[in-house]
Amino acid sequence: MIDLSTSYMGLHLKNPIVASASTLCDSVDKIRLLEDHGIAAVVLPSLFEEQLILESESVDADLSRGAEAFSESSSFLPDLIDYNLGPDGYLELIRKAKQSVSVPVIASLNGVSPTGWLRYARDMEQAGADAIELNLYSLVTDPSRTASQVEKVYCDLVHTLRESLRVPIAVKLSQFFSAIPNFASHLDTSGANAIVLFNRFYQPDIDIEQLDVVPSLTLSQPGELLLRLHWVAVLYGHIRSHIAVTGGVHSSTDVLKSIMVGARVTMMTSALLLNGVAHLDTVLAGIVRWMEEHEYESIGQMRGSMSQKNVPDPAAYERANYMRVLSSYTLRPAAR
Secondary structure, three states: OOEOOEEEOOEEEOOOEEEOOOHHHOOHHHHHHHHHOOOOEEEOOOEEHHHHHHOOHHHHHHHHOOOOOOHHHHHOOOOOOOOOOHHHHHHHHHHHHHHHOOOOEEEEEEOOOHHHHHHHHHHHHHHOOOEEEEEOOOOOOOOOOOHHHHHHHHHHHHHHHHHHOOOOEEEEEOOOOOOHHHHHHHHHHHOOOEEEEOOOOOOOEEEOOOOEEEOOOOOOOHHHHHHHHHHHHHHOOOOOOEEEEEOOOOOHHHHHHHHHHOOOEEEEOHHHHHHOOOHHHHHHHHHHHHHHHOOOOEHHHHOOOOOOOOOOOHHHHOHHHHHHHHHHOOOOOOOO
C-alpha cells in the first residue's frame, strides 16, 4: 500500500498537496469540494490589515480629506471592503470550515504594523485556525532601507508572533531577497515552523491610452517551478523549518520533483483554476502510479533524495550547471 501521507508544521496530512491561498478556498462549499477530491489542507485567501483599517469611519474621512485637490487619492487602496469576506466574515469562515471539513485549515495574513499582525493572528488562532501563514507581500521602495533592516523587521515579527501564538507559523517569502539561505536560517531561529517558496508578485501594467496603472493577473506556469526546486534543494537539511513549494505546481511530476528536492508539501491553485478541482484526482493517481512503477512505498522515502545535500554532484545546482547550460545550446543551420 502506497503511503502518501506527510507532516507539515506538526500537522498530519494525507498527501502532500495543499490548496494555496485563493478564491478556491473562500467558502465552506468550495473547501468541502476540494476535500472531496483529495486535497490534504487548505490555505484561506489572505486577509489584509488594510481591511481592518477600512472598517473605521475615521479612515473613510481621512481618505476623503483632500480629494478635492486630488480626486484619485481615494482609489490608491483597492476596494478591500468587498474583498473576500472582510475581517468578521473571515473569522466566521475559519469557524465554519473547521466544523465542516476534516482537513487542516490554514489562515493567511498580510499585515502592515506589528500590532496589526499580532492582533489578527491571535483572532485567527482563537477562531480555530490550525496554522497561520504570514504573507510577506510587500515591496521596499525606500532607497535608505537596507536589506538587513528589512530582514530584521520580518525576523522580529516572527519572533513576536511565535511567543504569542500556540499554532504553527509559516512564512511565505518572495524570491527577491539577496541571501535566501541566510534569511531562511534567521527565520528558522526566530520561530518559523515552515518556509513557503515563493510568493508570486502580481505586477501592475500601464494603460498608455488612459495613462493609468491597471491590475494584471497571470496564472502560474510549470516553468516557474524550476526556481523553487533550486532553492528548496539548497535549503533542505540546513534549516529545521519545513519547506513548502508554491508556484508552478501543475502535475504529478511537479509534486514528485518538489518532494525529491526536500519539500514537505506542494501548494496548488493555478492548475485547479485551469483544469477544475477534479484535476486533483489525476495528480494523485499519477503520483501513486509513478511510485508503484519505481517501487517507492512512501513519500518520506523519497524526500530530499535530489537535494543539494544528497546528489553526487552538488555543483550541478550552482555555477557548473550555469556554464553547462550555456554551452549546451547550438545554433541550428538555417533551412535552405
